[in-house]
Amino acid sequence: xxxxxxxxxxxxxxxxxxxxxxxxxxxxxxxxxxxxxxxxxxxxxxxxxxxxxxxxxxxxxxxxxxxxxxxxxxxxxxxxxxxxxxxxxxxxxxxxxxxxxxxxxxxxxxxxxxxxxxxxxxxxxxxxxxxxxxxxxxxxxxxxxxxxxxx
Numbered sequence: 802x803x804x805x806x807x808x809x810x811x812x813x814x815x816x817x818x819x820x821x822x823x824x825x826x827x828x829x830x831x832x833x834x835x836x837x838x839x840x841x842x843x844x845x846x847x848x849x850x851x852x853x854x855x856x857x858x859x860x861x862x863x864x865x866x867x868x869x870x871x872x873x874x875x876x877x878x879x880x881x882x883x884x885x886x887x888x889x890x891x892x893x894x895x896x897x898x899x900x901x902x903x904x905x906x907x908x909x910x911x912x913x914x915x916x917x918x919x920x921x922x923x924x925x926x927x928x929x930x931x932x933x934x935x936x937x938x939x940x941x942x943x944x945x946x947x948x949x950x951x952x
Contacts, residue, residue, distance in 0.1 A: 828834040829846055838846065
């Protein structure tokens with residue numbers, strides 16, 4: 802019985818020492834309590850930190866590249882959707898007059914490429930929004946800028 806008590810006391814002492822060492826190591830990693838370290842220990846700590854930083858940067862770059870790839874795919878999807886919507890608008894401009902009248906009554910605007918913005922606003926009841934924002938010749942600042950690139 803006395804032998805098992807001594808064994809557990811030694812184990813508890815060993816575990817307390819390990820906890821203390823781990824806490825000290827954690828303090829060193831965050832740059833605290835460095836006064837007790839000699840040159841060799843500081844150099845070792847620096848190497849461990851640099852390896853850790855490199856792993857963090859590598860993972861960060863991996864995530865950034867995946868995000869860039871996703872955004873490029875999303876850009877292509879949006880461009881495709883934009884082309885599709887422009888085609889639908891162009892189709893809507895060729896509706897026969899009775900379909901245009903029903904569109905206006907339902908509160909939907911029909912794009913007419915031959916009319917200026919002012920003519921369109923005169924054409925529609927003031928409760929309806931003209932679709933002049935979708936004119937293909939509108940130029941928005943930033944369209945000529947190249948896509949962002951990471952260096």
